[in-house]
Structure formats: C-alpha cells, structure tokens
Amino acid sequence: MHVPLYLSPSKSNSMAKLLSFFSTIFILLSLVISSATGEVDEYAFGKSINRKSKGIKREKLSHFKFYFHDIGSGTKPTSVVIVPPPKNTTITGFGRMNMIDNALTLGPKLSSKIIGRAQGFYGSSSLSELSLLMVMNFEFIEGKYNGSSLAVLGRNPAFETVREMPVIGGSGLFRFARGYVQARTHSLDLKTKDATVQYDAYVLHY
Structure with missing residues (x-):
C-alpha cells in the first residue's frame, strides 16, 4: 500500500529556501571559476x-x-600596377593603384640587412596633387619581432618632406598597437620611379 508523503507548510517553505540557497551558491561558484580560468560562454556575444x-x-x-x-623596374619588381589610371586622368595619375x-x-641600400616586408597597396587619391592612399602591413622578421606586424593606413602626400600616417593596429608583439609613422624620401630615380623611403615608426604597445 502506497502512503503519500506529507510535508507541513513550514517544512515545505524551509526546503524551498534551502534549495534556493544551494542553487545561488552553485551559480556564484560557476561564475567565479569561469572568470578565473578565462572561459567564455560560447553563446555569449561579448x-x-x-x-x-x-x-x-x-x-x-x-x-x-x-x-x-x-621598386617598379627590372625583371623582379616589388611594386606593380594592378589598376592603371583612366585615359582622361590628370597628371597626378588619379585612380592608379599599385x-x-x-x-x-x-x-x-637595398643590399642592407632585410628586417621585414611592406605588403599591401597604394593608390593615387587626389586630382590636384600627387597624394597616395597607403594601406599596408609592415611584416617583421628581425629578432623578437619575427612574425609580428604593424598595420598602417593613411594619406601620403608624396612631395612633402615629411609625411605622417597612422598606425592602426598590429599582430604578435604589436597586438593592440597604436601610433604613427613618418616617411621621408631618401632617394628617387625620376626615370624608373624607383624610390627609397626612410620610415620612423613610433608605436605604443604592450
């Protein structure tokens, strides 16, 4: 014969409060452990x-x-035109992209020790002057910075003595990087258009 279990209202309330207390403790412990281990809920957006x-x-x-x-000349150029300027363009070559x-x-000197590569593109972005939009990564291979990179995006008015462009980020040792670069033309061959540019980068990083 089955005898139903009966709890008095006071005992029932006490049991509910006890269960609620343990549930709260469990949730708090889960949050503390997750925070300590750096785990993120796979369904959480942020x-x-x-x-x-x-x-x-x-x-x-x-x-x-x-x-x-x-270097755009020779048999192995490192700068190549991928979008030529329209036929009716101005003398600035507006619309040209490398x-x-x-x-x-x-x-x-090009024979100096190579410490990295500048990879990306630049385009003539002005109708009235030789001004370039630069979008590139400086990928380094030197010392502890091997495999780290800086991202540069900005306006480069090529005929100014000093051009300043923002550093907008980075990777590796330059994660969360910010700062700026200054470019100065060191040499320019007017016939081949090959150029050597000095870059000074000032970077805040961790």
Whole structure:
C-alpha cells in the first residue's frame, strides 16, 4: 500500500529556501571559476575578460627606423600596377593603384640587412596633387619581432618632406598597437620611379 508523503507548510517553505540557497551558491561558484580560468560562454556575444589572460601588461613606447624600397623596374619588381589610371586622368595619375611586397632594410641600400616586408597597396587619391592612399602591413622578421606586424593606413602626400600616417593596429608583439609613422624620401630615380623611403615608426604597445 502506497502512503503519500506529507510535508507541513513550514517544512515545505524551509526546503524551498534551502534549495534556493544551494542553487545561488552553485551559480556564484560557476561564475567565479569561469572568470578565473578565462572561459567564455560560447553563446555569449561579448564578455569582459582578464587583461592578463591576453598578456596585456604595461604599455610602452618604441621607436623603429628602417628603409622602404619601392621598386617598379627590372625583371623582379616589388611594386606593380594592378589598376592603371583612366585615359582622361590628370597628371597626378588619379585612380592608379599599385600592389607592393617591398623590402624593409636597416640601411638605405637595398643590399642592407632585410628586417621585414611592406605588403599591401597604394593608390593615387587626389586630382590636384600627387597624394597616395597607403594601406599596408609592415611584416617583421628581425629578432623578437619575427612574425609580428604593424598595420598602417593613411594619406601620403608624396612631395612633402615629411609625411605622417597612422598606425592602426598590429599582430604578435604589436597586438593592440597604436601610433604613427613618418616617411621621408631618401632617394628617387625620376626615370624608373624607383624610390627609397626612410620610415620612423613610433608605436605604443604592450
């Protein structure tokens, strides 16, 4: 014979409160463990995480100096036209675009030690002056920066003595990077249009 279990109202309320208490403790412990391990709910769109879990410590400012070789001549050019300017364009070559994989060296000579590559593109973006839109990554291969890169995007008025462009990010040791570069033409061959440009990069990074 089955005898139904009966709990008095007071005992029933006590049991409910006890279950609620343990449920709250369980949820809090789960949140603490998840926060400590850096785990993120796979269904969560955005969530705060511990800065140290991504190696973010104290921000520092670094200066890098190197030379950029834009070579469009010869049998192995590192700068090639991928979009020619329209026939009715101005003398600025408005609309022309080049893809680049230019060497970055320690010294001004192309034979100097290569410390990285400038990969991306630039295009003539002005009707009235020789001004370029630069979109490129400086991919480094030197020392501890091997495999790290800086992203540069900005306006380059080529005939000005000093041109400044923003550093908008980076990868590897330059994650969360910000700063700017200054470009100065070191040499320009008017016949071949080959150019060597000095770059000074000032970068805030972790």
